Amino acid sequence: MLYSEKVFDHFRFPRNMGEIADADAIGEVGNAKCGDIMRIYLKIDNEVITDIKFQTFGCGSAIAASSMATEMVKGKRLDEALQVTNKAVVEALDGLPKNKVHCSVLVEEAIKEAINNYRKSQENKAE
């Protein structure tokens, strides 16, 4: 089969799909030309990710990786969340085809981007 059962499960029933209207931070990577865009919305309370949502324009594995990655970082402290690698996401999904691994990289980047944006906004506030 194209994907593992896990990938199909997360693709068919994506967790944390949607948006957070009053997000504390948003991260977006990719572009439509390449066929992949991921947007991550974060709610953060005292350095902990209390809520996370994603929107993804992309293939089955992009959606599944988004779903899985958001599950993995939800409830984690930001510094812990930054430790969640794309490799861990791929493993949690029971693997991705070689040419689809870049989808997991994108999610990792999107989450990092969102956290970075959060940090920046905090710095701005602090200044």
Added chain:
Amino acid sequence: MLYSEKVFDHFRFPRNMGEIADADAIGEVGNAKCGDIMRIYLKIDNEVITDIKFQTFGCGSAIAASSMATEMVKGKRLDEALQVTNKAVVEALDGLPKNKVHCSVLVEEAIKEAINNYRKSQENKAE
């Protein structure tokens, strides 16, 4: 199928196969290297072929062409026999595959060779 019904018939039940111990003339063409040898034995009475036999080392169509050609010239006057072309033999056989037409040429040559040999022996006698 490889050959016409006629060819198979003459191949399976060759007419005039064998030798004539007291032949008036013998003609032989071809060589074993090329995979075809035909030998024609003639009995001639008053310029008429009264008996004819062949021996052939060669493929199915070589045997069939020998059989058919001997049938066609048997009972004919020598000058008439010389008119029997390989084309006529091929037609009488309802055709031969293109790469087998040379077998019919060989029979024609073998018969001509036998007749020539007969003429030469007659000339020798006359001298």
Added chain:
Amino acid sequence: MQSKGETMKIYADNAATTKPTKKVIETLMHYTEQVFGNPSSLYTTGQIAKDALEDARERIAKHIGCMPNELYFTSGGSESDNQAIMSAAQNGLKNGKNKIISSTFEHHAVLHVLENLGKQGFEIVLLPVYEDGIVRVEDLENAIDDKTALVTIMTANNEIGTIQPIKQLGEVCKRHNVVFHTDAVQAVGHLPINVKEQNIDMLSLSAHKFHGPKGIGALYVKKGISLQSLIGGGAQERRKRAGTENVPGIMAMAAALDEALENLDNKMAYVANLRDSLQKELSKIPYSKVNGNLDNRLPGILNICFEGVEGEAMLLYTDDAGISVSSGSACTSGDLDPSHVLLAIGLPHEIAHGSMRISLCDKNTMEEIEYIAQNVPKVIERLRIMSPIWKDLQEGKKEHVI
């Protein structure tokens, strides 16, 4: 979105491959079991196979309007394309001709060979296909010259189904004394073809595109054109294609073509009607766009783009609903770029990623069409809800391309 126990199973990707018919399977069976001899063998068991082979050759030749000795059996469309083009290129070189004219949206089996020939010094000219996916005869007229060794233009495109003006293109080639090849893999069995009337010098076909078996095809080469072998060895196929002949496959291909061309006009009308009904329904989806010329199209092909969604995801949700269709999305090919065909007709990348190709055959029913028409909009809606692009489009942060 999972259907509630009432999922239909619909195969609507007949341009990718087709389901062999009962007759085809029976033929394949019969010849595999009963006529297994080697056609090069002289004994009866071999000659029966040989006779079958020549019977198939005659039947297929008749169906495309050529002589049996102008038809060579190959392992399929790709091999036929490769051999035709390589051969014409080699012949051209011998006469100092090193230019080949084709189009931007040919199948990879053509483009790949052209690319290699380009590296070897051939001048490769790819004619544009415009927004409607149709090559212009004038463009060929302008490009062709006495350096031209070959013109190769497909009869009908495999993604958008547009039919090329083959007869007129062939006429130009004839006038300039240039060999004209057409990849008719999508056309044979689906459209009437006659190589003589259409001025075709070489033609590729593949059995599995018209309900025949996989791994078998043919190449027509007009008498007088010298054909070089791609696979050399034994004396099969008049020394132009070595390898023990796949007689069961060849017989099944002949059976498939016999069947496909029976009542072809009616079948074409039937399939076009299904396609048009579906097109009407799916066009109701906002920000959708049907690709390619609507009039000169294979009866069975509908190619449509939906803004804001990605093709692979679309295809997989559609599959969950029991429907098999394909997409020109990059993700379906392993490349980063979406289908070269969709780019060739000028679609922007983001739209090309969201394309769906539905290809029907005369085994599809109106009930299936209705089911597709019900389910595809749900899939699109679902994906648009997920899509950050769609959100931006809706909120006016991004401009609609469609």
Added chain:
Amino acid sequence: MQSKGETMKIYADNAATTKPTKKVIETLMHYTEQVFGNPSSLYTTGQIAKDALEDARERIAKHIGCMPNELYFTSGGSESDNQAIMSAAQNGLKNGKNKIISSTFEHHAVLHVLENLGKQGFEIVLLPVYEDGIVRVEDLENAIDDKTALVTIMTANNEIGTIQPIKQLGEVCKRHNVVFHTDAVQAVGHLPINVKEQNIDMLSLSAHKFHGPKGIGALYVKKGISLQSLIGGGAQERRKRAGTENVPGIMAMAAALDEALENLDNKMAYVANLRDSLQKELSKIPYSKVNGNLDNRLPGILNICFEGVEGEAMLLYTDDAGISVSSGSACTSGDLDPSHVLLAIGLPHEIAHGSMRISLCDKNTMEEIEYIAQNVPKVIERLRIMSPIWKDLQEGKKEHVI
């Protein structure tokens, strides 16, 4: 000579092609009917076909001792041979190597490509095979050098069945860092093969030689050796062989090989016993000669010459008796020369014309052998009576060659 209503039907030309087994036919049927999807398609119907494809690849790879990703599916032995040799030649050129070593009695699918490469400037060295039909390792050792791009020697010869010292030849190649290809079309399914143990870098096989279907084969290429495509286009077979995969054919090939290798030792002994019994009987015919090394031979092959008779006629009378065998006679090939294999082992033309190849499989029975042993002598006798050569031999006008 026509038998009196008690004709048996015996197929004894298994080196030409084999009869597909029941299991093979069922597999072919099942996958043609039920698993018709295109393996490149992402929906379930396609992925089921893809899974089957990879399952077959694993099974076949295991049978020859390679990794699945070292195996490429092709349309048969000829294509595999062509691709392997073309590819190694191209790779060689890139490294300034332009010499190829082979043997004088390879199959035409090898010799034809070598001939073309020779015209393109490659130095082609054909090692002798001596009277016993076996390449000498020392000869390879002497011929191989740092200009050598490829060595290609068949595993077992298709006419006389002699088995080559593959492992040792491969060892020489390995030592000299030269790619070693073997045409194992006659060997796979008939002999134990292990590419790693036998130092083989590339290997060709063809399904119809081991009771699989026609039109399908494979090429093993050791990881690390770059393979060039012969048929280019789509991304199938890791971009090395374009064309929609013939999944039913591939599955049936895997089934055939599974079956062929089950109990291989017993089958080899059984078939060799049939062959040896027949050899004993036919050797009683005066002025007959068994060709090739008697010990290193495929279990099923017996090649024997009869002085004074021509092969095609012999084959056709044998066919009339219900027995299918082949001959290396010129007349069976359409050439003027008899089999290059028989000439390569030093047979004089006139003897080579009178050769008979009987190739058995484990479906043949001792009853059939007895029938053949009864009928062949009658055919030989009948033809000798007809033969002017035989007369001359008998009368001492010509000397016996055997």
